[in-house]
Amino acid sequence: MRFREAWRLSKTPYSELTFRSAVMARGSTRGGFGYGGSPAARVKSIMRGAQVSKFIFAGIIGGATAYTMLQYLFDKTPTNLVGGITFSLAITLAYVVLYSLQVLPSFSSAEAYVVLSTLPLSESDLSLLTILSIVRTFDFIVVAAIVAQVAMVAYTTASVLATVAMALAGVANAVFGVALSLWLSGLFQKNITRGGRGKAGAIARFVFLISWGLAAASLGFLFNVASYAIPALDSAISGTFSSTGVPVVFSLVHPFTAGIMIASIVFPSFHTISPSLGLASLLSPFAFAVYLALSVFAARRALALAGSVAHGPTVTVVRQRAAEFLLRIRRPISAYVLKDVRVSSKNPSSAFIYALPVLETLVVFFSISGAKELHTIEILVSTFLASFLTLVSATILLNTEGSGLDYTLSLPLSARVMVLAKSAIATVAYLPVPVAIWALLLAGRSFSPSLYLIPLIEIGAVSAATSAELSFFIQRYRKAGVRQTSSGIETRGMNLMSAGDLPRLFGAFAVAVGLVGAPILAYGVGYLFFLDRFRALGVMTLVALGELGVVQLYLRKG
């Protein structure tokens, strides 16, 4: 088969892969809460959403790469060049993995390739089509990253050798990202297909979940990487640690290796800054060569994995004969919570929710750990920021239903129970925030009770806000009737992808932000009015409880 023909044909399995991943995350025939419309419209909407998402990721990666290099453009120091290259590679790697985990979970199940394998195609053609469908998943993103990296290095250094090295580093980095994604995708598939109720299995799944949470949190960290990592790098290269072994270690670790090697090319005197940097400059080309060789190995492994998937699932299913059929019966709301936790923990796009408590804690830590003395304003701001992040978890939970949504809607389950269950999970995700704030208050020897109570009272507002946010989608979805559109397509509920419904989506989010912000604002107003912290806390409590009461009343009536 000619490459051009294979590229054209690979669009079909790629579309199927994208569609299956979206369906896996949002739901089957209905396409999830808020994804109404006729089946044809839903398919179109999902495919359009995937394409838009790919463009957005490509834009973010290209922009982030250019941003990391900007500092070097204005201040041409070796540190800024090493920092720019290193972090642009790190961001590309992180985003490729993050994006692919949304798209590739259905890849390892091989279902998207079942039809292909029944057609009279040779082994090599089948592998080629599978591989090209994977390439299509990353195409814009990887190309945008490499083009941005090469263009920025060429423009800022005007060195052909440095540009070639950057191109090689960019390609190797992208290969690592793709290989890592395929490996993680297989891991998630194994996690889904691993059966049994043994303690060992449960522990393995829990460890996997925590690992995923921490990995996702570290990706989030990259958003702020420049503000705290560049100074650390600066001290390693030209500051306190320049004469220690730190630069040598950096020169051996990807993606610092590429940064140090390219800086050595651009700044011939780079190795003379300190003996340690001299050794690092000497070692970096060798380490770079090793990474290039590793990338070739990773590419071969990825191609082999992609090829093997087309011929059938690679997972081993463990099947045990059940000794008994006993069930644990719970209250409907508890059963729904447990179901959501079980389902969301096995889907990479929704498992991100388990990283949120870690992210929230980090947000709190970084927003107030620098303060010499903790005041009410710092506690109020960090509480608000963490509450705001919790609102994201509520929307993620809407996508945990997967293919079971149709079935759940046929059960005698009110919208109120569904809202409360998801809101309870989101609220639990907020709970590490008060603990983190208390730890920082204790560490700073601050014992004012009002400071300790602020994040605690906010729990009520978080619960009210997430309930309101969720009910906007769930209640509306369940209650919405049929309306005829000008195009003749039935629309049921709300379509998040349609421009007409975007204002309502933003409206729901704005209401939720208002609900988490109102008690914080109430504290401020209360304090200005009474000039007393405890009375201000009283006002804050009243507002938070009031919000909770109104939302509960609305849910009962709804």
Added chain:
Amino acid sequence: MEPARPVRVIDCWDVRKQYGTVQALAGLNLRVMPGEIYGLLGPNGAGKSTMIKIINGLTEPTSGQVRVLGLDPQESPVEVKARIGYVPETTMLYESLSPRDFFEFVASVRRLDKRTADVRVSKLAEAFGLQDYYDSPIATLSMGTKQKVTIIAALIHDPSLLVLDEPLNGLDAKSSRIFKDLISLQAQKPGSAVLFSTHIMEVAEHLCTRIGIIYEGKIVAEGSLEQLRASASAAGGGEATLEEVFLRLTHEEEEVTETVKALRDAFSAPAA
């Protein structure tokens, strides 16, 4: 004194459903009495699944009246769903859960007590041979085994109304037989009935006490197998099987003959 009329399990009157410019249901009337196994037959796209979704409260009719066990599925969706056991046309389950997890979820949502749930699930799981798959993720099960999981989940609460949309899809002969016997038992319970949609004429012929043929969103014929045969015979053509009755009433008999002839010609023609 006139004897009291039994409460209809399903009572649908002039139900219409519009999807844009497509009319899925065009004034459909349907009544299912207690003790009945009502077979809903019709060609693809005739409106069977739409009607079943309306009865389950999963889709709202554009107009018309629907009463299920005396309740309006749109007004009282939770109450109606609590009394229905539903097997959808395509198996839609939580793929990452095991059958045990799934049954726990369904039994909890349906507020069953542990003892009842344990007894029913144990008996049903044994009957359908689910022992080897009970703790395996649903994603790894075959289509037939997934269907068994759906069937058990539909029976777990001993529903007054079983709504089955192509329920025998993928089932092996033994499970199929067990399920058909269970359907008959279910219909015999006081106040209970079964609504059964299928394409398999033999199943409808042997299992259903009354059959409704749906065509272009309307019931075009209804009655016992004998009554349908009689009406088909009156329309011309003599003694007929249910399949022939069905094709005659849906005006597809001539079309089938012509299509088969055209296909035969196409395949016997020498390749260019």
